[in-house]
Amino acid sequence: MKKKELLTVAVVTAGLAIAGAAPAHEAKHEEQDISSSDVPAAVQQSAQTEAKGANIVRWEKEGANYEAVINENGKEIGIAINPSGKVLSRHSEAKEHKEKGEKY
16 A cells, blocks of 8 residues: 555655756747848738738747737737738737846
């Protein structure tokens, strides 16, 4: 009976260790500022469509994806786009930086 309890504790501990490591891996996905000339045409077209006339203030690369940061009514909005031009998400840049503990 003692071996069974020890095995259960070991399995639970290993599971918690693996689950705890996942967020750390995501946190390593860093943004890199890039020039618009480094952004594929399909990505630029999608960003222009999403921006609806708002100004694109900068481009970022996050892993394999791109992010257009636009100024929309005085607020910076990030638009995540994959390399083929599919829009993945929209988010507040101020909120993103606040969540990361950065001053913005």
